[in-house]
Structures are given as structure tokens and as C-alpha cells.
Amino acid sequence: MSGGMPPLDSMHLDVLREIGNIGAGNAASALSGLLATKVDMKVTRVLTMPFNEIVDFAGGAETPVATVYARFEGSIAGNVLFVIGIDQAIALIRHVTGAVENDGLSDMGFSVLQETGNIVIGSCLTAMSDFLGFELLPSVPTLAVDMAGAILSFSLSEIGRSADEAIMIDAGITPEGSSLSGGSGRLFLLPDPESFGRMFAALGVRIDG
């Protein structure tokens, strides 16, 4: 197995975690504004994992999830995904629309998820862009509701060109309140392997190798 990923020490991991915290923190406060409820941000983790473990980490290849995806390009490039379980997606839709029936995954419901994902991803990338001093150009975020493996493996394909594992920055974003409890939304940041050196350089951190 070849590895196109840069070698990271604990300082690099701290830097990536901080980038994740800044992005996810801004995303959580934007989501809080949208939902008019408190949104908790769980500790950001930086994980270096083979592709198949990433799929397991996201809940298993066949687990249905709702995901809003965007690719960003510019000085650094990568993928960003907002992933939530189906039950939580339905709870979110009900919370926003006030619907009581279990009609979550209607066209209206999909619009709610799409818009939530737009806000989460947009605010995350804005904060990262400010912090790193890079202009990040995101694609239009797009929604899919399907098996986690099908969605994740697609978002790993660009990284697959240079590695068999990915460095993933993972942050939990959980709206508070009974109607929205049960599982956490996750924000996954998957920078392309070539982008790590540039992120560290922007923050004055050296990388060897």
C-alpha cells in the first residue's frame, strides 16, 4: 500500500484540530441561528484511516445517511461533508417546518436538509478561509440520501489518486432539544493530500518529508 499522505506529528495534528474547531465552531453557531436552538460542538478529531475504516467510522457501508457535499478548490482543495442519520434528519426537518407527521423526506424535507447543509458548509469554509488567509472556492453544495459507503467512497475518490488512506477532520455538531436528540450531525473535512503542506505553511508550521 502506498501512502501519499504527509507524515504528521502531534503539533500538526493540533493545527488540523484547530482548523477543524474554527470551521465547525462557525458552522455550529450558524446552525444555531437557523434552528433557533443551542447547538453543541463536539471535540474535533483528526483521524488518519484507510478508506474502508472511514466507511466503518461513518456508521457502516450500508447505513442510510443524509449528506450534503461540496468540493472546495483554490489555494487548498478538498471535500467537505455534512452527514446526519436518517432519524436525525427527519427530526431536523420537523423542527424547521413544524411538521408533526412523519413526512420528513418529502421535497420540502429535502430542501430543508439542503439549506441546512449549505449553511453548515458555507460557514465552515468561510471561517477556515479567514483563518488560513486563503480564498476557498466551494462548489454548490449538493444533497444525497443513501448508503454511507456509497457517499463516502465517492468523496474519497480524489484522494484515492495519491493514497489509500485519508486524513479526516471530524467534528460533531448536535442541536440541543428533545426533538433533535439522538445521534449527532457530523462535519467531515477531507483535504486533498497536496493541501496539507500549504495549510501548515500558511500557519507557519513546518512539515518534513
Next chain:
Amino acid sequence: MANTRIGIAEAAVVRNPDSVTTLGLGSCIGVAMFDSSLRIGGLVHVMLPDSKLSKTKDFNAAKFADTGVSLLFDMMLKAGAGKSRIVAKIAGGAQMFSIGSSGDSILRIGPQNAEACRAALRKLGIPLVAEETGGNHGRTVELFTDSGEYEIRAIGKEKKRI
């Protein structure tokens, strides 16, 4: 009957009565090969269309359609399958997300993967006898070596055998 499960960029060959499966194919392709007289079956889970896309010299052959199809063919032959008897079926190659205004080509990786698998099979002279590709949904696939049937399961759809 045992069931062998493979992940992304992995390949395996099994014999009757066993089956081989891979879960949650999105833009990836599950290329199945089968020798019906010896009932030897193989599956490879390819992720990208062409090994030329690799940015590293050393790479896992099962990751790309061109090298992955060749790899599985070699594994089938090594397991004793008859060259002229091997046929293929493919599934996957979905476009998981619809194209936004940016028209990003990476979103079209699924259809590119499907075409690359067809081309790789043609090059090796392996008949493609059935396929279930495209669309915008994920698929779980399983190849049964007792019958050579390739089962496709997707969320909210009837299971299908090709």
C-alpha cells in the same frame, strides 16, 4: 456457504458454494467474473477509472478499473478458471450527487468508471454479459458461485439479480 466480503480497492476469488460481496458501491464499480463450468467467481471493487490518474508510482492495482480488471482476471486464472469461459458482470458507477452550476467533472466519476470497466474487459476479450450501472443511488452487490447470479440491493428498491 461462506460469504467473503471485500472493501474499497480490494479483490477476492471464491468457489462454489461461496459468495463474494461488497457493500455500498456509489461511484465505484463492482466487477464480477465467473467461470460457470468450474463455478469459480471473483469480485473487484474499483474506485477510479484509470491508473494513469495515480499520482504515485506504487499503487494498489485493485483501485483502478484498468489494473483492477486485469488483476481479477489473473486471480481467476490462477484459481484455475478457464480463460475462454470467464464472463463478467458489472454494477455501480452511480452519480451520487447531482451536478451543480460548477459542472465539476469529479461528480461524473461514476459513469467514467463504468466506461473504463467496459473498455478494460473488451481489451482482455472478456464478454460483459450483464450490467446494472448509472443512476444516482448506492448499491450492495453479491456474486453467487452456485448460479453465477449477481445480486444488486439498493435502498428502497426491489433486489435484483442479473
